[in-house]
Amino acid sequence: MTATPGNPPTIVLVGHGMVGQRFLEALAERGLTRTHRVVVLCEEPRPAYDRVQLTSYFSGKTPEDLSLTDLALLAEHGVELHVGDPAVAVDRDARKVTARSGLVVGYDVLVLATGSYPFVPPVPGRDAEGCFVYRTIEDLLAIEAYARTRARTGAVVGGGLLGLEAAGALKGLGLASHIVEFAPRLMPVQVDEGGGAALLRTVEEKGLSVRTGVGTQEIVTGEDGAVTGMKLSDGSELATDLVVFSAGVRPRDQLARDCGLAVGERGGVAVDERCRTLTDPHVFAIGECALAADGRVYGLVAPGYEQAETAAAAIAAEDASFTGADLSTKLKLLGVDVASFGDAHGTADGCLDVVYSDSRAGLYKKLVVGRDGTLLGGILVGDAEAYGTLRAFTGSVPPVSPESLVLPAGAGAPTQLGPSALPDDAVICSCHNVTKGTIRGAVTEHSCTTVPEVKKCTRAGTGCGSCVKVLGRLVTAELEASGVEVDQGLCGCFAQTREELYEIVLALRITSYRDLLDRHGRDGARGGEGCEVCKPAVGSIIASLAPAIGASGYVLDGEQAALQDTNDHFLANLQRNGSYSVVPRIPGGEIAPEKLIVIGEIARDFGLYTKITGGQRIDMFGARVEQLPLIWARLVDAGFESGHAYGKSLRTVKSCVGQTWCRYGVQDSVRMAIDLELRYRGLRSPHKLKSAVSGCARECAEARSKDFGVIATSNGWNLYVGGNGGATPRHADLLAQDLSDAELVRLIDRFLMFYIRTADKLERTSTWLERIPGGLDHVRDVVVHDSLGICDELESLMRAHVSHYRDEWAETVNDPEKLARFVSFVNAPGMPDPVVGFVPERDQMKPDLPLLDIGLRRPSQDDLLEGSTRR
Amino acid sequence: MTLAPETTGLKVRLRLSDDWFTACELSALLPGRGVAALLPDGGQVALFRDRDGGLYAIDNRDPFTGAAVLSRGLTGSHRGRPFVASPLLKQRFDLTTGECLDDGAIRVETYEVKAA
Numbered sequence: 006m007t008a009t010p011g012n013p014p015t016i017v018l019v020g021h022g023m024v025g026q027r028f029l030e031a032l033a034e035r036g037l038t039r040t041h042r043v044v045v046l047c048e049e050p051r052p053a054y055d056r057v058q059l060t061s062y063f064s065g066k067t068p069e070d071l072s073l074t075d076l077a078l079l080a081e082h083g084v085e086l087h088v089g090d091p092a093v094a095v096d097r098d099a100r101k102v103t104a105r106s107g108l109v110v111g112y113d114v115l116v117l118a119t120g121s122y123p124f125v126p127p128v129p130g131r132d133a134e135g136c137f138v139y140r141t142i143e144d145l146l147a148i149e150a151y152a153r154t155r156a157r158t159g160a161v162v163g164g165g166l167l168g169l170e171a172a173g174a175l176k177g178l179g180l181a182s183h184i185v186e187f188a189p190r191l192m193p194v195q196v197d198e199g200g201g202a203a204l205l206r207t208v209e210e211k212g213l214s215v216r217t218g219v220g221t222q223e224i225v226t227g228e229d230g231a232v233t234g235m236k237l238s239d240g241s242e243l244a245t246d247l248v249v250f251s252a253g254v255r256p257r258d259q260l261a262r263d264c265g266l267a268v269g270e271r272g273g274v275a276v277d278e279r280c281r282t283l284t285d286p287h288v289f290a291i292g293e294c295a296l297a298a299d300g301r302v303y304g305l306v307a308p309g310y311e312q313a314e315t316a317a318a319a320i321a322a323e324d325a326s327f328t329g330a331d332l333s334t335k336l337k338l339l340g341v342d343v344a345s346f347g348d349a350h351g352t353a354d355g356c357l358d359v360v361y362s363d364s365r366a367g368l369y370k371k372l373v374v375g376r377d378g379t380l381l382g383g384i385l386v387g388d389a390e391a392y393g394t395l396r397a398f399t400g401s402v403p404p405v406s407p408e409s410l411v412l413p414a415g416a417g418a419p420t421q422l423g424p425s426a427l428p429d430d431a432v433i434c435s436c437h438n439v440t441k442g443t444i445r446g447a448v449t450e451h452s453c454t455t456v457p458e459v460k461k462c463t464r465a466g467t468g469c470g471s472c473v474k475v476l477g478r479l480v481t482a483e484l485e486a487s488g489v490e491v492d493q494g495l496c497g498c499f500a501q502t503r504e505e506l507y508e509i510v511l512a513l514r515i516t517s518y519r520d521l522l523d524r525h526g527r528d529g530a531r532g533g534e535g536c537e538v539c540k541p542a543v544g545s546i547i548a549s550l551a552p553a554i555g556a557s558g559y560v561l562d563g564e565q566a567a568l569q570d571t572n573d574h575f576l577a578n579l580q581r582n583g584s585y586s587v588v589p590r591i592p593g594g595e596i597a598p599e600k601l602i603v604i605g606e607i608a609r610d611f612g613l614y615t616k617i618t619g620g621q622r623i624d625m626f627g628a629r630v631e632q633l634p635l636i637w638a639r640l641v642d643a644g645f646e647s648g649h650a651y652g653k654s655l656r657t658v659k660s661c662v663g664q665t666w667c668r669y670g671v672q673d674s675v676r677m678a679i680d681l682e683l684r685y686r687g688l689r690s691p692h693k694l695k696s697a698v699s700g701c702a703r704e705c706a707e708a709r710s711k712d713f714g715v716i717a718t719s720n721g722w723n724l725y726v727g728g729n730g731g732a733t734p735r736h737a738d739l740l741a742q743d744l745s746d747a748e749l750v751r752l753i754d755r756f757l758m759f760y761i762r763t764a765d766k767l768e769r770t771s772t773w774l775e776r777i778p779g780g781l782d783h784v785r786d787v788v789v790h791d792s793l794g795i796c797d798e799l800e801s802l803m804r805a806h807v808s809h810y811r812d813e814w815a816e817t818v819n820d821p822e823k824l825a826r827f828v829s830f831v832n833a834p835g836m837p838d839p840v841v842g843f844v845p846e847r848d849q850m851k852p853d854l855p856l857l858d859i860g861l862r863r864p865s866q867d868d869l870l871e872g873s874t875r876r
Numbered sequence: 877m878t879l880a881p882e883t884t885g886l887k888v889r890l891r892l893s894d895d896w897f898t899a900c901e902l903s904a905l906l907p908g909r910g911v912a913a914l915l916p917d918g919g920q921v922a923l924f925r926d927r928d929g930g931l932y933a934i935d936n937r938d939p940f941t942g943a944a945v946l947s948r949g950l951t952g953s954h955r956g957r958p959f960v961a962s963p964l965l966k967q968r969f970d971l972t973t974g975e976c977l978d979d980g981a982i983r984v985e986t987y988e989v990k991a992a
Contacts, residue, residue: 424940497954519927534908534926536952537961537968567908569946571963575907579963583943831900831911831923840937840944854942 013049016320017102017110019092019260020118021047023056024309024871026073029084031317036084044110045084046102048091048831049141059145060170063177065709065725068142069613090491091528093539095264097285104626113322114287117261117274118313121254121293121304126162127648130218130224136248139171147361148249152178155247159183162221163251164191166336171249172213173339180576181244185235186209187216187252192714195334195345196369199362203369203386207341210367216243224248244403254589256294256302269296278326279319280312287352289316299329307331307436328863331435333399335385335392340782341367342389347382347399348373356381361411370411378402383411392785393475395440397431415442420487433479434472441479448483452876456480488773498522498530503691503766505544517554518543518568540768544568545653548689549761552805559816560652560689561823572651575827576813578635584841585633586626587613588650589640590686593660594621594680603643614634616851622656624647627808627850629837634827637814646812649687653767654692658682659707665698669810672717674700679744681715685757691764691773709737712770718742726756727774735771741789750802755788881967888923890933891988892916899923902991905931909959910947912936921987923948925970928960933987938962939976946984 006100016026016032025045032038047053052074062071072462079086087104094103095115103109123138125131135156137148152159152175159175161168164186175182184191191208205215220238227233234244255272258266266284275283280295296302303309303471308330318325333346342507351358351373359372366385372395375381380398387561387714389409403410404426427433429442445464447453456477460466466473481835494500499522513522521543523531544565551558557565560573572578577585589604604623611632613625628636641720648826649655658681661667679700685694697706698715708714714725719744728737741752764773774781786792786797817823829838844852859862886902891917899913905925915923924947925946936944941964943953949960951971958971969984976982 085910087886146976163948497951530953533956534951534958536954537966540952541909564908567906570950571945574948577947579945581941581943581964583945670992829912830914830920831904832913838912838920838944840920840942 013268014113014386015042015044015111016114016116017092017112017169018043018045018116019102020120020294021045021049021053021074021086022118022120023073023306024054024120024291024313025116025118026374027310028116028291028313028317029079029082031314032320033082035317035321035323037317037321038084039490041113042615043082044112045086046090046092046104046108047076047086047088049143050089052079052086052088054142055615057142058175059139059142062142062145062172065736067736069738071142073745074707082107085120092260095260095288097264097266097288100287100559106602114289116316117282117294118292119257119260119294119325122257123250124253124255126252127219127252127470128223129219130226130232131250133224133232134230135246136224138248139167139249139251140254140472145174146173146418146871148247149178150245153262154396155231156180158245159247159249160185160243160245161249162219163253164188164215164241165194165251165253166192166338169208169251169338170250171251172208173211175249176213182213182248183245184213184215185221185243186215187220191217191731192280192343192611194348195343196386198411199360199371200343200345200369200384202366202371203362204343205342205368206364207367207387208339211339213339225815229369241794249346249415251593254293254304257336258294260295261290266290269300270295271302271303272304278315278328279289280316280327281319284503288772289319291316297329301329303330303332305330305332305334307438310436311438326653331396331432333396333435335389341387342385342392344385344389345383347380348638349382349384351382352629353381359407360409360748372407372411374407377640378407380407385411393433393472393544394427396435397427397475401428421678429575433475437464439465444476445481445483448480449487449704450597453480456485482609494527495542496536498526498533498535498539500527503542503546503768504699504763506543507550507762509544510546510554514554516547516554517564517566518547530695538766541570542691544573544693545766549806552804553802558687558809558811559813561817561826575630575633576637576647576817578653580626580852582841582854583838584626584852585628585630586650587633587636587640588618588622588624588648589645590648590680590682591622592686593658593675594677595660595675598647600643601641603645605635607639612843612850614675614851618650618657621659622657624652626649627843627852629841631835631837633812634818634824641812641815641818647687647814649813652687652689653692653694654687654689654732655682655685657695658685658697659697659711661698661700661705663698667700669703670717671719672700672722674698674706674715674717677715677722677749678706680746681750681753684807685753687813688757688760688761688806690757692767692769694770696724710734711737713737713756715749721745724749724752724756726784727770728772729769738774740781740785753789754803755796755799756784757778758802759784759788759795762799816872879959886991888911889990890915890921894948896990896992899933907980908951910949910951912947920944920947921990922960923949924958926951926953928942929991930958931989931991933959933989934960934969934971934974935985937984938964938967940967942966943963 011103013200047328054071090106092102092103101111123140125576131637159180160183161172162185164184172184191204206772221235223236225234232735236242258268258272258274261274262380267281274290275296276290278298280289280291291312312327315325315327335344356373361370370385372383373381427441431441431442443463447459451462453459453462461478466476493502522535602759608625611872615628616624618624658678661675662677664670695711697708697715698713699708700717708716710728714737716723722744723742725737726740729735828834830836844853878899888899889959890910907925907927910922910924924932929938936946940958949963951960958967961968974984
């Protein structure tokens with residue numbers, strides 16, 4: 006490759022899937038994006054996304070969530086990405102690629118990462134309406150649309166990994182689902198007969214019907230040309246409205262064939278150990294379209310990543326080779342753990358099996374062991390907890406007997422091999438090929454002290470995520486080994502976490518912060534003043550549990566008043582100039598004209614700035630401390646109560662107008678929003694809580710951006726949890742479907758109380774859900790299936806909250822002693838704070854900010870954009 | 877300016893140049909919580925009382941925002957040093973020296989204070 010000045014050599018990448026994206030990252034890491042022009046031709050309408058997690062689209066992940074591409078970063082590296090514009094021809098003599106749009110790009114290096122295509126068996130009717138494949142986000146969108154409108158039953162051809170995922174997805178869409186597998190067992194590639202039997206039992210228990218050992222002979226269609234069923238090889242017929250073909254994939258090598266590159270007998274562009282095509286040194290092939298030097302086509306992402314690295318290294322003239330890869334996988338399919346690693350089928354000479362099987366519990370574990378005791382591989386179904394450890398031991402003689410590694414806890418001598426038993430060269434993260442030694446180095450040499458830091462430093466655990474558990478144990482072990490105490494404490498005053506303090510307060514019925522600090526604080530903190538971190542956190546715990554532990558639920562009572570942040574102390578929101586804003590509660594966003602007029606009159610009389618909030622209520626700004634009681638006396642008189650906009654507590658339950666007015670609505674979303682807001686008002690929690698109720702799937706109330714969001718269905722309500730807007734937006738996850746009113750409320754009661762009990766301080770439900778071990782599945786187990794047996798207690802705590810609720814502002818305006826605190830100056834109660842001043846703006850007023858000696862720049866005339874709104 | 881009528885009992889007094897200025901009743905100070913008092917020159921002081929009865933007085937103005945709000949912050953102790961955290965952007969100020977614990981270059985004024 007020769008570079009002429011001003012005309013850098015060009016690398017053209019064909020295909021922007023996971024492997025293609027990884028290749029781009031590998032180029033950037035080696036500085037090749039600086040020295041080369043990089044052009045990417047991508048067939049799909051969107052840049053690279055996480056195809057491994059494709060099915061999570063049906064559990065609430067959006068296409069954006071699945072994206073793997075940082076477009077800004079690509080732009081920063083000067084990568085020219087053309088989406089929706091696949092390469093259609095390669096002229097190897099002229100070294101030019103032509104894209105569908107007519108774009109022609111000359112290349113010095115061409116990299117094919119075209120992936121694979123789903124294999125559809127050549128049965129009659131396979132192109133009928135209602136037949137799909139399961140490969141891209143577009144496929145999923147099409148399946149979803151068809152399933153929602155035209156299908157009640159669905160069948161999946163193929164009982165492999167993707168087939169099971171597809172069947173689970175169809176079931177999630179409300180279809181009766183069938184799996185038809187030609188082989189005699191499910192997942193024939195990964196598991197053996199015993200594993201298949203365990204899997205079959207569990208899959209059938211999930212309500213899926215499975216036919217193994219039968220082939221599909223014909224797709225039967227109705228008069229309109231749409232699928233009505235399928236004929237099977239045993240002569241039977243299966244009625245179905247929708248068919249998903251998931252019978253394996255084939256390398257997409259047509260482009261390579263057309264330009265004369267050598268391909269394997271069963272497809273795949275033939276490459277050498279450096280991923281360079283055997284035919285043309287200017288062309289590389291990586292990922293599922295490549296036939297590797299060992300004669301295999303790899304359909305897993307980890308080997309693809311390794312090939313991407315190898316090709317990038319080869320282009321950078323570094324030493325690297327890809328000679329084959331580990332096919333170990335661990336998956337959770339339909340809630341069942343399935344893992345296979347190493348020589349799972351026992352093909353080595355003279356190897357022996359160690360098997361533990363419990364069909365009743367859906368457990369199957371098999372280890373393949375060599376004559377000398379070397380662990381060669383294995384299969385785990387139903388419980389793959391030991392996968393990380395076992396895989397790392399593959400190829401060596403484990404320090405304990407093989408059977409002790411597969412026996413369940415409690416049977417005989419259960420052995421939990423800690424990650425400390427692993428050798429340094431054991432691969433912990435196989436997606437990114439990160440060894441135990443690298444992870445230890447991140448802790449000892451790069452001073453990482455948390456799993457997120459180690460993930461960022463080494464990339465371990467950022468692929469499929471299956472190694473995160475082992476990673477966590479390894480990091481903790483390494484920290485402990487190097488003498489670093491992992492301090493999980495709330496702050497400098499308490500060594501306990503917020504969750505532990507909650508348990509202490511509840512169990513010992515501690516109603517005083519000082520008492521808690523003096524008895525349970527760190528040694529040096531006992532008898533002290535505490536700090537600004539633990540005071541409000543403990544104040545919140547005591548307030549959440551007030552009725553249960555016999556504390557006052559009123560946050561300004563006694564010592565509690567001294568624990569509250571200023572917002573809670575003045576029951577209003579402090580703004581930047583020292584004034585406060587006032588938000589009365591408007592449940593569900595529903596308000597009668599008379600009450601609107603009252604708010605208008607009050608704002609006018611006190612000269613307040615008014616603005617509609619995002620939570621469907623009205624915020625009045627610019628109140629001085631001494632005005633708060635006067636404002637609230639009038640609000641309380643008119644029937645308003647505190648909106649708790651100042652508290653770490655329930656804010657609003659937003660709603661759309663729902664069935665009452667909207668032609669699309671299927672439930673009364675306003676009524677439900679009002680009911681929920683009145684039920685949970687005043688509930689103190691680790692952080693603020695937001696909610697919304699939508700009256701139909703159009704989701705106008707944006708419920709999935711809330712801590713708990715409710716969306717109406719024709720059968721009831723769907724409950725979503727853990728959503729968030731703000732800096733790190735997250736769509737809420739579906740917790741339960743088609744609930745009645747009572748079931749919905751009961752489930753929210755449990756969910757909120759479990760969150761309040763176990764969350765860290767200032768931890769929103771979204772981060773909590775992602776942090777707690779087991780995540781959403783664990784929360785569902787606890788609050789839906791009552792796996793911890795605490796649901797009665799959670800419900801009774803919520804009942805106590807609901808029955809003890811009193812409006813804080815009504816109590817305050819009726820208490821002269823509390824009102825005495827609402828002054829700017831203790832020695833001049835009637836005197837307003839002269840620092841709080843206002844100037845007019847757009848027919849209202851805004852703070853006249855004091856001049857600062859430090860910090861923020863004051864805006865100058867230059868900041869005024871031409872034509873902008875007047876200030 | 878209307879000053880609160882004086883009653884019997886201990887008063888919180890501040891030294892202003894040579895005089896002791898009476899700010900308020902000691903009973904007006906809730907342990908762990910501050911109040912603001914207006915000074916004769918129009919300035920503002922934030923007064924605090926800790927759980928052992930110790931009294932502190934610093935300028936009420938938050939130098940980071942310009943707002944007179946330090947009296948409304950939460951108090952605490954850090955390695956034995958009593959502090960108040962601004963309710964706006966949470967910077968902590970040592971109640972005895974006025975030093976900002978999060979930015980050594982910033983300091984607020986302190987006053988000698990006693991109960992008498």
